[in-house]
Amino acid sequence: MKSTQKKPLILITNDDGFTAKGIQSLVEAVAEFGELMIVAPDSPQSGMGHAITINNPLRIQRIHYFGEHTAYNCSGTPVDCVKIGIYKLGDRKPDLILSGINHGSNVSTNVLYSGTMSAAIEGALCGVPSIGFSLLDYSVEADFTAAQHFVKEIVQKAIEQPMQEGICLNVNIPKLPLSEIKGIKVSKQARAFWDDTFDEREDPLKKKYYWLAGEFHNYDKGTDTDMWALENGYVSIVPTRYDLTAYKALEETHNQFGVEF
Amino acid sequence: MKSTQKKPLILITNDDGFTAKGIQSLVEAVAEFGELMIVAPDSPQSGMGHAITINNPLRIQRIHYFGEHTAYNCSGTPVDCVKIGIYKLGDRKPDLILSGINHGSNVSTNVLYSGTMSAAIEGALCGVPSIGFSLLDYSVEADFTAAQHFVKEIVQKAIEQPMQEGICLNVNIPKLPLSEIKGIKVSKQARAFWDDTFDEREDPLKKKYYWLAGEFHNYDKGTDTDMWALENGYVSIVPTRYDLTAYKALEETHNQFGVEF
Numbered sequence: 001m002k003s004t005q006k007k008p009l010i011l012i013t014n015d016d017g018f019t020a021k022g023i024q025s026l027v028e029a030v031a032e033f034g035e036l037m038i039v040a041p042d043s044p045q046s047g048m049g050h051a052i053t054i055n056n057p058l059r060i061q062r063i064h065y066f067g068e069h070t071a072y073n074c075s076g077t078p079v080d081c082v083k084i085g086i087y088k089l090g091d092r093k094p095d096l097i098l099s100g101i102n103h104g105s106n107v108s109t110n111v112l113y114s115g116t117m118s119a120a121i122e123g124a125l126c127g128v129p130s131i132g133f134s135l136l137d138y139s140v141e142a143d144f145t146a147a148q149h150f151v152k153e154i155v156q157k158a159i160e161q162p163m164q165e166g167i168c169l170n171v172n173i174p175k176l177p178l179s180e181i182k183g184i185k186v187s188k189q190a191r192a193f194w195d196d197t198f199d200e201r202e203d204p205l206k207k208k209y210y211w212l213a214g215e216f217h218n219y220d221k222g223t224d225t226d227m228w229a230l231e232n233g234y235v236s237i238v239p240t241r242y243d244l245t246a247y248k249a250l251e252e253t254h255n256q257f258g259v260e261f
Numbered sequence: 262m263k264s265t266q267k268k269p270l271i272l273i274t275n276d277d278g279f280t281a282k283g284i285q286s287l288v289e290a291v292a293e294f295g296e297l298m299i300v301a302p303d304s305p306q307s308g309m310g311h312a313i314t315i316n317n318p319l320r321i322q323r324i325h326y327f328g329e330h331t332a333y334n335c336s337g338t339p340v341d342c343v344k345i346g347i348y349k350l351g352d353r354k355p356d357l358i359l360s361g362i363n364h365g366s367n368v369s370t371n372v373l374y375s376g377t378m379s380a381a382i383e384g385a386l387c388g389v390p391s392i393g394f395s396l397l398d399y400s401v402e403a404d405f406t407a408a409q410h411f412v413k414e415i416v417q418k419a420i421e422q423p424m425q426e427g428i429c430l431n432v433n434i435p436k437l438p439l440s441e442i443k444g445i446k447v448s449k450q451a452r453a454f455w456d457d458t459f460d461e462r463e464d465p466l467k468k469k470y471y472w473l474a475g476e477f478h479n480y481d482k483g484t485d486t487d488m489w490a491l492e493n494g495y496v497s498i499v500p501t502r503y504d505l506t507a508y509k510a511l512e513e514t515h516n517q518f519g520v521e522f
Contacts, residue, residue, distance in 0.1 A: 051312040242505075244450065244502055258447045
């Protein structure tokens with residue numbers, strides 16, 4: 001943590017929108033650790049991935065929804081919220097960025113689709129230690145009690161010793177009472193994928209439209225994955241990087257495609 | 262390539278929308294290599310990253326914009342185009358997915374914001390060899406002649422020997438005449454980032470709005486990066502993976518956060 005006389009500045013966002021119970025629970029859990037600034041979408045942004053708003057302007061509104069904490073809603077995506085929070089709204093660079101608590105799982109390859117985790121990845125890109133939290137319960141009235149316990153524990157440790165540059169954390173919490181959670185497992189992303197289907201319907205004008213549907217299948221038999229940890233009663237933490245270079249494939253790719261003229 | 266009596270099925274998409282010159286140039290360049298199916302956004306989708314459409318249905322329209330080639334436009338994102346192309350519109354799984362040619366660079370960490378590259382990453386997630394192409398020229402009337410040369414060369418090699426599972430290619434082509442391009446360099450993502458600014462304006466009702474702006478800065482002095490390759494007259498290929506696990510940080514993260522109760 002930077003040496004400063006001020007308390008750590010914690011920027012908080014999510015992808016379910018500022019009215020979600022999950023972000024309220026996150027704010028409650030971490031208020032003791034610093035000065036909070038909430039910048040959250042004004043409407044649900046699930047599945048927005050790392051989208052940014054470039055063809056439209058952004059609207060920002062000061063809101064009084066989180067007690068004494070400084071808070072804004074934003075017409076953009078979770079990544080927009082992080083960018084405008086850091087570069088426009090704050091009086092200094094945040095010391096920590098927290099995203100969530102998401103209503104629902106963000107395990108395995110879902111990190112790529114997840115607005116919650118894309119906000120944390122953007123935080124890491126901006127050089128700020130960042131954590132995304134998700135509870136494996138999609139209900140709007142989900143019980144975040146156990147999740148809050150782990151949020152406190154993880155945030156305290158992250159403030160004491162920030163993650164290395166370029167890494168953020170993807171924390172998923174099982175839908176279990178606190179007494180039944182066995183601990184925290186550091187894991188890798190399971191090799192699990194969507195088998196998508198598209199539900200075809202007809203509108204009143206007899207024109208077709210399609211809903212994305214499908215099932216998520218785990219093809220990974222490992223006991224070192226996020227899905228294994230969660231299925232076995234653990235909180236999962238995956239250290240997550242923004243660098244997508246496949247370093248192990250560099251040589252093979254060079255042999256196949258590299259040419260000098 | 263799968264043993265099949267049919268020609269390879271090549272699914273083509275982009276993020277600039279189906280009317281862009283870049284996708285037209287891509288279609289022309291690869292028509293000789295297989296049967297094409299174009300599924301492209303009905304409007305520009307730059308900066309949409311890995312967003313998917315889950316709160317709205319998708320509309321699909323058969324279009325006659327690419328001569329004899331089967332083509333659809335889609336109301337969703339580039340990733341939606343790949344999903345609905347694979348799982349709904351095609352009569353078989355594609356053998357190859359190509360995205361682009363993007364009007365403008367997709368180097369370094371911009372892969373995360375890029376609809377072009379997110380489509381290729383989605384292709385890899387679906388188990389299909391995938392390549393994203395970008396030309397370093399944002400102009401709608403950009404000259405794709407040199408780009409088409411490299412597209413043909415790279416696609417031919419990719420058909421002969423598909424990339425390993427979980428890897429797609431990020432190909433960026435400098436804005437140079439073919440005779441001045443020195444070759445193809447296989448590279449890693451440069452450590453380069455946006456220093457964002459937000460341009461604050463007032464609408465006619467005196468309410469503020471903000472445009473995302475900013476400058477992209479390369480902090481990476483390496484000669485093994487995509488930005489170095491492009492600045493020195495090479496086409497850059499970065500092998501790109503969808504797995505965001507920071508494997509090198511697993512042990513450190515375990516030591517800091519792992520707990521069993």
